[in-house]
Amino acid sequence: MSDATISMSGSHPAPAPARRTALNAIHRQLGGKMVAFGGWDMPVEYSGITAEHRAVRERAGLFDVSHMGEISVRGPEALDLVQHVTSNDASKLSFDQAQYSGLMTAQGTFVDDLLVHKFTDDHYWLVVNAANCEKDFNYICQQNHFDAEVVNTSDGYSQLAIQGPAAIKVLQPLTSVALAPIKYYWFTTGKVLGVECIIARTGYTGEDGFELYFDPEHSEKVWNGLMEAGAGVGMLPCGLGARNTLRMEAGMALYGHEIDDATTPLEAGLGWITKLAKPDFLGKTAIAAQAASGLQRKLVGFEMIEPGIGRDGYPLLRAGKPVGQVTSGGPAPALNKNIGMAYVPMGMSAPGEEFDIQIRNRTARAKLIPLPFYKRAK
Numbered sequence: 001m002s003d004a005t006i007s008m009s010g011s012h013p014a015p016a017p018a019r020r021t022a023l024n025a026i027h028r029q030l031g032g033k034m035v036a037f038g039g040w041d042m043p044v045e046y047s048g049i050t051a052e053h054r055a056v057r058e059r060a061g062l063f064d065v066s067h068m069g070e071i072s073v074r075g076p077e078a079l080d081l082v083q084h085v086t087s088n089d090a091s092k093l094s095f096d097q098a099q100y101s102g103l104m105t106a107q108g109t110f111v112d113d114l115l116v117h118k119f120t121d122d123h124y125w126l127v128v129n130a131a132n133c134e135k136d137f138n139y140i141c142q143q144n145h146f147d148a149e150v151v152n153t154s155d156g157y158s159q160l161a162i163q164g165p166a167a168i169k170v171l172q173p174l175t176s177v178a179l180a181p182i183k184y185y186w187f188t189t190g191k192v193l194g195v196e197c198i199i200a201r202t203g204y205t206g207e208d209g210f211e212l213y214f215d216p217e218h219s220e221k222v223w224n225g226l227m228e229a230g231a232g233v234g235m236l237p238c239g240l241g242a243r244n245t246l247r248m249e250a251g252m253a254l255y256g257h258e259i260d261d262a263t264t265p266l267e268a269g270l271g272w273i274t275k276l277a278k279p280d281f282l283g284k285t286a287i288a289a290q291a292a293s294g295l296q297r298k299l300v301g302f303e304m305i306e307p308g309i310g311r312d313g314y315p316l317l318r319a320g321k322p323v324g325q326v327t328s329g330g331p332a333p334a335l336n337k338n339i340g341m342a343y344v345p346m347g348m349s350a351p352g353e354e355f356d357i358q359i360r361n362r363t364a365r366a367k368l369i370p371l372p373f374y375k376r377a378k
Helices: 023-030 049-056 078-085 130-142 167-174 215-234 242-249 283-294
Strands: 033-037 040-045 061-064 070-073 097-104 109-121 123-128 149-152 158-163 187-193 193-198 208-212 236-238 297-304 315-318 321-332 338-346 354-359 362-369
Touching: 023 040, 023 070, 023 215, 040 049, 040 242, 049 236, 049 242, 070 130, 078 097, 097 130, 109 130, 130 149, 149 208, 158 167, 158 215, 158 315, 167 208, 167 215, 187 315, 193 215, 208 215, 208 236, 242 321, 242 338, 297 354, 321 354
Parallel strands: 061 236
Antiparallel strands: 033 040, 061 158, 070 123, 070 149, 097 109, 109 123, 158 208, 187 193, 193 208, 297 338, 297 362, 315 321, 315 354, 321 338, 354 362
8 A cells, every 4th residue: 555545634645746847947937827737837828828829820839848758669569569559550650750649448438649659660659648648658558468668758858849830940950950851740860959859740739840859958958049049930939828729720639628538539530540450459349339330429610609718618508408518619819719629419510500508607609610620721
C-alpha cells in the first residue's frame, strides 16, 4: 500500500504541485496568464486569445508544448507492439515519417490519441497528451507481450511549435536543414540555433508549421532565438487558449472532449486513422462490428445562428428534449462566428439540421455545418 492511500484523520493527501516546463520563467516574464493544465503550470494567453489566434492564421505563433509526453518503443518487435495498441497502420510508415493514430482499448474506444514517428524498423517514438502520459505509458507496458522495450522519455525533451504561414520563413534562417522538402507529417533531425533537434512538420492548429524537440537545457536559447527571428513578421507567443480555438476551427479532436474511453473512432469521424484491414489490434473486433451494424451517433459541427456561445457541456435540444451535448464550443476568431462540435443521433446529423442549445437559463439556435470549419489555402 502506498502512502497516498493512508489516511490518519480522514483527510485527503494534498494534490501534487503543478509541474513546470523549462520555459516557465520566460512565460511569467512575458506576462503570460498561467493556469493548471494536465498537471502542468502553463500559459493560457499572453496578449489575448484572439490576437494570438489571428497571428497564427495570418503570420506565425510560437507555442511551448513541452508538457506533451514522449514514449520510445525499441526492439525487434517494436512495430508489432505499436500495431497491437494503435488503430492506424504503422507498417506503412517510411523512415522519418509520422502518422496520427489512436491508442485503443479492447472495446474499440480511446485510451488517447497520439502521433507515431518511425525512426528505424526497430525504433518508434510516440507523442502523447500531457495529462495521459503516465497512463499511456503504463497501458503500453501492460500490453507489451513482444520483444520490445518501452521507455518514457518525456523528461528528455522540450517541445516548441512554430505555426502559421510564415513559420518556414522564420525558422529557415536558423537551421542548415532544408525545410521546404520536408512534407507534411514527415520529420528529420538537425541543428536549430546550434541545438540538435527533431524537426517535424506537424502541428495542431490547421496551419503549416514545425514542431521542434530538443534537450530542455537549451529551451530559453531556442525560444528567445525563435522570437527574435519572428519579430519581423509579427510572430507572437501563444498560449493554450489560442491552441484550443485554432484546433477547434480546424475540426481537430481533443481528448476528454471529442474523444475518450467511451468514444470510438468511427463516431468521432476518425475512420481514416482506423485501418481494419491490418492484422488484429486492440478494439478491431468491436470497431468492425460497429461498422457493420451502423453508427447510432456522430460527431458534428455547428454554428450559432442566434446570439450566444454553445460552450463545452451545454445540451442540444430538439423540441425541448436533450438529444446531444456540446463537446467543444466557443468563438472562431478567423471566421467571425461562434462554432462548436457535438454528438447527435445519426438521424439528426445532416448539415442544415437545426437545434436549440441550452445556454444557462435560455436557449439559442444553432445549425449543423460540415467539418472542418476552417481549411488553410494550399
